[in-house]
Amino acid sequence: xxxxxxxxxxxxxxxxxxxxxxxxxxxxxxxxxxxxxxxxxxxxxxxxxxxxxxxxxxxxxxxxxxxxxxxxxxxxxxxxxxxxxxxxxxxxxxxxxxxxxxxxxxxxxxxxxxxxxxxxxxxxxxxxxxxxxxxxxxxxxxxxxxxxxxxxxxxxxxxxxxxxxxxxxxxxxxxxxxxxxxxxxxxxxxxxxxxxxxxxxxxxxxxxxxxxxxxxxxxxxxxxxxxxxxxxxxxxxxxxxxxxxxxxxxxxxxxxxxxxxxxxxxxxxxxxxxxxxxxxxxxxxxxxxxxxxxxxxxxxxxxxxxxxxxxxxxxxxxxxxxxxxxxxxxxxxxxxxxxxxxxxxxxxxxxxxxxxxxxxxxxxxxxxxxxxxxxxxxxxxxxxxxxxxxxxxxxxxxxxxxxxxxxxxxxxxxxxxxxxxxxxxxxxxxxxxxxxxxxxxxxxxxxxxxxxxxxxxxxxxxxxxxxxxxxxxxxxxxxxxxx
Amino acid sequence: xxxxxxxxxxxxxxxxxxxxxxxxxxxxxxxxxxxxxxxxxxxxxxxxxxxxxxxxxxxxxxxxxxxxxxxxxxxxxxxxxxxxxxxxxxxxxxxxxxxxxxxxxxxxxxxxxxxxxxxxxxxxxxxxxxxxxxxxxxxxxxxxxxxxxxxxxxxxxxxxxxxxxxxxxxxxxxxxxxxxxxxxxxxxxxxxxxxxxxxxxxxxxxxxxxxxxxxxxxxxxxxxxxxxxxxxxxxxxxxxxxxxxxxxxxxxxxxxxxxxxxxxxxxxxxxxxxxxxxxxxxxxxxxxxxxxxxxxxxxxxxxxxxxxxxxxxxxxxxxxxxxxxxxxxxxxxxxxxxxxxxxxxxxxxxxxxxxxxxxxxxxxxxxxxxxxxxxxxxxxxxxxxxxxxxxxxxxxxxxxxxxxxxxxxxxxxxxxxxxxxxxxxxxxxxxxxxxxxxxxxxxxxxxxxxxxx
Numbered sequence: 001x002x003x004x005x006x007x008x009x010x011x012x013x014x015x016x017x018x019x020x021x022x023x024x025x026x027x028x029x030x031x032x033x034x035x036x037x038x039x040x041x042x043x044x045x046x047x048x049x050x051x052x053x054x055x056x057x058x059x060x061x062x063x064x065x066x067x068x069x070x071x072x073x074x075x076x077x078x079x080x081x082x083x084x085x086x087x088x089x090x091x092x093x094x095x096x097x098x099x100x101x102x103x104x105x106x107x108x109x110x111x112x113x114x115x116x117x118x119x120x121x122x123x124x125x126x127x128x129x130x131x132x133x134x135x136x137x138x139x140x141x142x143x144x145x146x147x148x149x150x151x152x153x154x155x156x157x158x159x160x161x162x163x164x165x166x167x168x169x170x171x172x173x174x175x176x177x178x179x180x181x182x183x184x185x186x187x188x189x190x191x192x193x194x195x196x197x198x199x200x201x202x203x204x205x206x207x208x209x210x211x212x213x214x215x216x217x218x219x220x221x222x223x224x225x226x227x228x229x230x231x232x233x234x235x236x237x238x239x240x241x242x243x244x245x246x247x248x249x250x251x252x253x254x255x256x257x258x259x260x261x262x263x264x265x266x267x268x269x270x271x272x273x274x275x276x277x278x279x280x281x282x283x284x285x286x287x288x289x290x291x292x293x294x295x296x297x298x299x300x301x302x303x304x305x306x307x308x309x310x311x312x313x314x315x316x317x318x319x320x321x322x323x324x325x326x327x328x329x330x331x332x333x334x335x336x337x338x339x340x341x342x343x344x345x346x347x348x349x350x351x352x353x354x355x356x357x358x359x360x361x362x363x364x365x366x367x368x369x370x371x372x373x374x375x376x377x378x379x380x381x382x383x384x385x386x387x388x389x390x391x392x393x394x395x396x397x398x399x400x401x402x403x404x405x406x407x408x409x410x411x412x413x414x415x416x417x418x419x420x421x422x423x424x425x426x427x428x429x430x431x432x433x434x435x436x437x438x439x440x441x442x443x444x445x446x447x448x449x450x451x452x453x454x455x456x457x458x459x460x461x462x463x464x465x466x467x468x469x470x471x472x473x474x475x476x477x478x479x480x481x482x483x
Numbered sequence: 484x485x486x487x488x489x490x491x492x493x494x495x496x497x498x499x500x501x502x503x504x505x506x507x508x509x510x511x512x513x514x515x516x517x518x519x520x521x522x523x524x525x526x527x528x529x530x531x532x533x534x535x536x537x538x539x540x541x542x543x544x545x546x547x548x549x550x551x552x553x554x555x556x557x558x559x560x561x562x563x564x565x566x567x568x569x570x571x572x573x574x575x576x577x578x579x580x581x582x583x584x585x586x587x588x589x590x591x592x593x594x595x596x597x598x599x600x601x602x603x604x605x606x607x608x609x610x611x612x613x614x615x616x617x618x619x620x621x622x623x624x625x626x627x628x629x630x631x632x633x634x635x636x637x638x639x640x641x642x643x644x645x646x647x648x649x650x651x652x653x654x655x656x657x658x659x660x661x662x663x664x665x666x667x668x669x670x671x672x673x674x675x676x677x678x679x680x681x682x683x684x685x686x687x688x689x690x691x692x693x694x695x696x697x698x699x700x701x702x703x704x705x706x707x708x709x710x711x712x713x714x715x716x717x718x719x720x721x722x723x724x725x726x727x728x729x730x731x732x733x734x735x736x737x738x739x740x741x742x743x744x745x746x747x748x749x750x751x752x753x754x755x756x757x758x759x760x761x762x763x764x765x766x767x768x769x770x771x772x773x774x775x776x777x778x779x780x781x782x783x784x785x786x787x788x789x790x791x792x793x794x795x796x797x798x799x800x801x802x803x804x805x806x807x808x809x810x811x812x813x814x815x816x817x818x819x820x821x822x823x824x825x826x827x828x829x830x831x832x833x834x835x836x837x838x839x840x841x842x843x844x845x846x847x848x849x850x851x852x853x854x855x856x857x858x859x860x861x862x863x864x865x866x867x868x869x870x871x872x873x874x875x876x877x878x879x880x881x882x883x884x885x886x887x888x889x890x891x892x893x894x895x896x897x898x899x900x901x902x903x904x905x906x907x908x909x910x911x912x913x914x915x916x917x918x919x920x921x922x923x924x925x926x927x928x929x930x931x932x933x934x935x936x
Contacts, residue, residue, distance in 0.1 A: 374771075376749035376761040385754040 001480070004061035006073045011054030013077045013142055016149075017085060018047040020137060021130065024088075028126030036126040039092030047084055070161025072479060074143060075470040078462055081142060082106045085134065094127050099451045099458075106458045108134030110465035111347060113223025113317035113434030116447040116454070120228055125209070132213035132224050138465065139220025139249075139347035140190050141166040148183035165470050169344025170355050170394050171386075175257050189256045190347075194219040197245045204238045218245045221348040223317025223434040230319040230442065236303055239320050243303075243310045247280060250314030250342035252354075271382050276313075276343050276353045283309045283337060287330045294326070305330075313337040315349040317434020324441035331437060338427045349432030349464050351401060358386065358394045400468045405430060408460045412453040425449070429457040430464040484508065485549045486844070489535035489565050490556030491518045493814075494581065494606070497837045498553060502844065503527050510544045513556075536564040538572065546572050551847065553840060554580045559587060563598055570599025577601040577847060579840055583723065602843060606836035611727030613835060614809055617828050618716065618732070618782055620699055621807040622708035624689070624828045627858045628696075629869045630898040630917040635696050636666065636860060636867055639706070641688040646707045653680030659705045661698045662905040666895045666921040667691040667865045672822070674864035674923055676893055689822075691860050693895040693919065695903035713737055713781040713807065719766040719796055720787035721745070721752050724811060724832060728784065729759045740775060742766050767792055769799055782807040790814060797826045822862070853930055855917070865923050867895065870931040872916045877932050884908035892934045895919040 021044055028036040086105035089095040095104055100116045107114045108131055117123065123131070137145075143166045147159055159179040164172045174182040194215050201211035213226050225231065231239055255273055258266045267273065287305040288298075295301045307320045312334050323334060341350015361379045369375055379386045408426045413419075417439055424436030425446070435442045449457065463471040473479045484507050488495050491513035499522060502509050509528045512535040513519050519530040533540035535556060546552065552569045554562035559582045566578035579602045582591055591603045616626050625638040641647050646658055652665065667674050668682075669689040684690070694702055714737060718725045721743030729739045733756060740760045743749050753761045764771045766787055777783060783800045785793035790812045797810040808827030821829060838859060845857045854868040872879060878886055883894065883906055897904045898917040904910055912918055922928050 372762070372775075374762050374764045374775075376746070376753050376763045378750060378753040380754070380757060383757075 001072070002062060002064050002069050004058045005063070005065050006069060006076060007054050007058035008061050009073050009143070009146070010077055010080055011051040011058065012146055013081055014047050014051040014054065014084065016142060016146060017081055017137075018044055018051065020133065021047070021088070024126040024130040024133065027129050028124060031125045033092075033124040033126055035092040035094070036088065036124040039088035039090070039094075040126065040130075042091050043084065043087040046087065050084070065161065067161050068473070068479060070165045071470045071473045074162060074165040074466060075462075075474050077143060078109065078466060078470075082109055082458075082462070085109065088127060088130060092124070092127060094123055097451075099454050100447065103446065103454045103458050104131065105134060106461050107429075107434075108132075108222065108224060109138035110432050110461040111135050111138050111220040111222040111315070111349065112429055112432040112461045112465075113217065113225075114429055114436075114440075114457075114461075115224060115434075115445050118445060118447060120224075120226060128213060128226050129209075132216040132222070132226065135220035135222025135224060136194065136216035137220075139222065140186060144183050144186060147179055148187050166466065167345060168349070168465075168467055169252075169352060170358060170397070171390050172345070175254060185257060186253055189253055189260075190219065193245070193248060193256075197241070200241045200245070201238060204235060204241060206234070206238055214242065215245075217318065218242055218316060219249055219347065221246065221249050221314045221316045221342065221346070221432075223311070223315075225318060231307075232320050236300075239303060239307055242318060243307045246310045246314045246316045246318070249316075250276065250310075250346050250348045252343040252345035254345050255343075269382065272343050272354045272357055275357055279337070279340065279353070280309055280313060283313070283333050287326075287333055290327055290330045290333075308334065309337065312433060313340060313348075313350075314342045314346070315431055315433045317428070319435060319442040322442050324437055324443070335424065335427065335437070338424075338431050338433050341431055351398070351431075354381075355394050355397065357381065358391060359398060361386075362391050362395070397468065400472065404460065404463060404468065408456055411456045412449060415448075415450050415453050417448065425457065426460065430460040432461060432464050484551065484844075484847070485545065486510070487512065487541075487544050487546065487549045487552045487569075489513075489552065489554045489562070490581075491515070491522055491530075492555065492557060494555045494833050494836050495553075496522060497833065498555070498840060499526050499528060501837065501841055505844075507844070510549070512540060512544050534561075536561050536568060538568055541565070541569050541572060546576065549573065549576055551577045551844065552579070554578070555836075556581075559584050563600075567599045579604060579843060581606065581836065583607055585723070585726070604836055604839055606832040607723040608727045609835045609839065610724045610811065610830050610832035611731060613830055614724070614728050614784060614811075614828075615731045615735075617809055617830075618713045618737070618807070620703065621713055621782065622703050622706075623699075625860070627860060627867060629856070629858075629867070629896070629919045630903065633696055633898050633901070633903045634693065634896045634917075634919055635699065636691055636693050636858070636895070636919075636921075637699065637702075638860070639690050639692060641684050641686060641690060643686055644707075645684075645686075646705075647684045647690075648686060650684050651680060652677055652682040652684075659702055661694070661701045661705070663692050663694040663698065663702060664893075664895055664905045665690055666693050666867070666893050667861050667923070669822075669861045669864070672862075674861040676865075676891060676921070676923055678893075689861070691865070691921075693905060693921070695896070695905070715780045716740070716782045716784060717742070717772070717775065717777055717780045719772075719783070719785045719793070721748050721761070722786055722788060725784075725786050726752060726755060728786075729756050733758045740780075742771070742775065766796060769796070772796070772800075777805060778803065780805060782809065784809045784811070786811040788813070794821075794824065794826060798824060801825045801827060854928075859925075860921075864925075865921060866925050866928070867919060867921045868928060870918050870920060872912050872914055872918060872931065874914065875932070876912075876914075877935065879914055880911050882909050882911050887936050888934050889922075889924070889936050891923045892928065893921045894934070895921045 025040040082105050086101040089101035090098050095101040103116055143162045175185055176182050197215040197218055198211050217224050255267050284305050288301050291301050304321045308323050311318045339351055341352050342348025344352045344354035365377050365379050413422050421439040425440045428436040486507050487510045488498055489512045491511050503526045511522050511528050512531045514534055516532050523530050531544040546569050554565040556562055562580040566580045569576055570578050578600055580600055582603045623637040627636045665677055667676055716739050718741045721741045725741055732739050742762045742764050744765045746763055749761050749763045783805045785796045787793055793810050797808045800808050810826040810829050812831045842857050854870055856869045858867045860867055894906050896919045897906050897912050
């Protein structure tokens with residue numbers, strides 16, 4: 001294990017985090033929020049001190065950096081980032097308990113959007129900005145950001161391990177030969193789409209500050225609202241804009257790159273994209289049929305159904321209505337969408353449509369082979385043959401996913417809430433969605449859980465965002481052994 | 484005409500034999516001295532030992548004076564480099580390269596000029612195309628296409644259930660009810676051109692029929708050969724021909740099963756052929772073929788690497804009642820023995836390749852009035868040639884009954900624009916028509932005017 005190299009990465013990440021904390025500090029100074037300013041300043045001093053010490057200690061690191069280091073480095077970076085990132089909440093006393101503050105910032109960085117804050121509107125502006133901005137930082141990944149900025153490794157391939165560990169999806173690849181350029185392209189697409197979203201929101205008469213916060217939440221598919229009722233109080237236009245952008249941010253970013261290259265056909269024929277849009281459309285139709293009579297007009301029904309479907313499948317978690325009051329069938333569909341999640345290579349969470357596609361194709365292949373054991377068949381995706389190793393990994397991922405789901409479910413059931421509440425709480429945090437059903441539904445929050453459950457869910461959010469394996473290898477004996 | 488043949492393998496030596504027989508000056512290049520030695524001892528050629536893609540070796544072989552270079556070594560890349568180099572040395576040279584790798588097909592087509600290629604030949608792909616043609620009209624043993632696909636010479640076997648058995652030639656039109664012409668009959672290993680109405684068909688005759696392509700369906704129907712469309716094909720062996728065939732059949736909506744014993748090759752095929760069922764198993768295990776449903780198949784194509792195995796599977800399938808059987812043979816040197824077996828249609832990729840090159844050579848021979856294409860049918864005993872009627876052709880617009888052709892020559896069809904006519908005494912040809920001539924006298928007809936006595 002190359003601890004020095006990891007230390008270097010961690011200090012760099014801390015430095016970036018500190019820099020990103022400057023805008024909220026400025027906002028707090030501008031608004032004259034004394035407690036928030038204190039929180040940010042104390043945290044910044046700590047961050048820069050840690051980063052400086054880390055940098056000094058980890059000079060001259062050997063360049064041996066492999067898959068193991070990549071996985072552990074990503075996990076540790078995210079944990080350290082969260083431990084430090086929650087300090088402004090805690091020091092400013094706006095979230096009095098450290099465990100709750102940690103839950104809140106992890107919920108931000110992992111783009112979950114589940115909150116423990118009962119009265120969001122009482123938070124100070126700087127804290128609200130930092131909370132929403134954490135979605136934007138976590139959506140694409142901090143290490144990817146670091147890779148885009150710094151030419152790490154000088155031509156060696158180890159940065160691939162970082163990208164693979166941090167980017168969601170079963171088969172992560174580069175877009176262009178150079179890692180720095182790949183990361184930069186991803187971030188440019190990300191920034192452009194975010195700016196577009198802000199412009200559309202401002203055109204709908206939303207104040208700039210609110211537009212920024214909402215765009216950050218949409219871009220990272222996070223879902224922290226800045227109002228107690230999330231987006232319910234905004235105009236239908238703003239809700240529709242958010243629906244469209246949520247769905248756009250749930251698309252694999254390599255599709256946008258193909259669009260930039262004018263390869264329309266490649267995008268049009270992308271099987272994952274087709275399935276993703278198909279699921280969205282199908283779900284909207286079913287829910288609209290199921291919701292007859294709940295709202296005054298058909299238009300309103302469609303608007304709420306589309307918003308909620310887009311919000312849940314992309315794992316954003318904004319709400320325009322209390323869907324906990326919907327009929328069971330509609331809620332079940334939403335529950336299924338929670339598990340499916342967005343496309344691989346997007347900012348969304350969940351199992352990912354690409355994995356679902358591979359699992360279904362693998363299943364079909366296995367059934368055929370059961371009927372004719374001698375038949376040789378490969379699984380193909382977009383016309384290309386899928387490596388058997390990728391299929392095996394996908395199956396292992398599903399196994400790990402189910403296992404963690406049940407462990408978390410068991411742990412939080414100690415608190416004694418109903419099965420529906422607990423199941424949806426686990427699904428919503430592990431899949432990085434946000435609000436669940438019943439006691440953790442759209443109008444409630446996660447402050448009901450005990451510290452143990454909060455920590456378990458916090459871990460679950462990180463595991464969900466980092467695609468499980470980086471968080472699992474931390475517990476593996478062979479990770480920490482010398483050979 | 485001076486011809487250089489690079490690569491003295493199976494194709495190369497067959498070409499050498501044919502081309503020396505037809506009186507060309509042939510130079511053979513090969514890197515194996517032993518092979519060259521035997522060629523020089525058997526045929527009237529000179530040989531050059533060395534790498535045929537090397538400039539010095541080509542110069543030594545007289546590339547500057549040559550008219551045609553045929554590169555038929557086992558390596559595609561060497562064949563290409565050989566043609567490119569030779570063409571660079573002598574821009575007037577015609578070059579033919581054998582290119583077998585499917586990955587190169589597209590670039591060969593698009594960059595022919597850059598490579599300096601006159602023609603690229605892919606024997607496996609041709610064999611696949613031939614098999615596909617046979618599958619489209621089950622019942623014919625072989626099909627040769629003329630006049631841009633408007634006229635065909637098809638081969639049929641008169642078996643004991645045939646409607647033609649014992650029928651006199653004069654009575655035949657009453658049975659098949661469309662205008663066709665029997666241009667050759669192969670009986671007991673020798674070819675004859677029937678020219679009297681009293682000629683009677685016997686069992687095991689193989690007959691060669693000229694017909695317009697659009698009448699083939701009628702012909703098959705009236706002969707009582709069921710023309711059920713082929714829907715399900717089983718292919719034994721997963722070589723290159725199988726791949727080409729399966730991808731062509733996949734395209735026309737026919738379901739294909741390939742049985743291959745090498746697991747890695749199965750995976751490759753499965754990756755390349757999304758709609759074909761790939762079965763991992765040994766074709767010599769006849770029980771396996773049964774369990775994979777050979778009895779429900781409309782056709783079985785045997786294309787393993789072993790000729791003996793192909794023949795055994797084909798014989799077994801014929802006796803098991805598979806409607807159409809096609810056998811691929813790597814070496815088809817002893818045709819009379821092969822023909823005595825009930826192997827269905829026999830396709831030999833190397834033979835196809837040689838025929839194709841010969842066709843090119845003959846068409847090159849004398850540019851004016853020469854045959855557009857030359858096909859050998861009836862085990863190579865009969866030649867069918869396609870000519871274009873030009874200004875130098877005699878007897879344009881004269882009815883055939885007033886003409887006096889040679890005794891062993893038959894005018895098999897006249898194609899005028901989109902219409903193909905099977906000629907009788909009143910027929911005549913005009914400037915611009917395409918005519919097909921059949922003769923048992925090989926090499927005697929060089930241009931259309933040669934058919935007249």
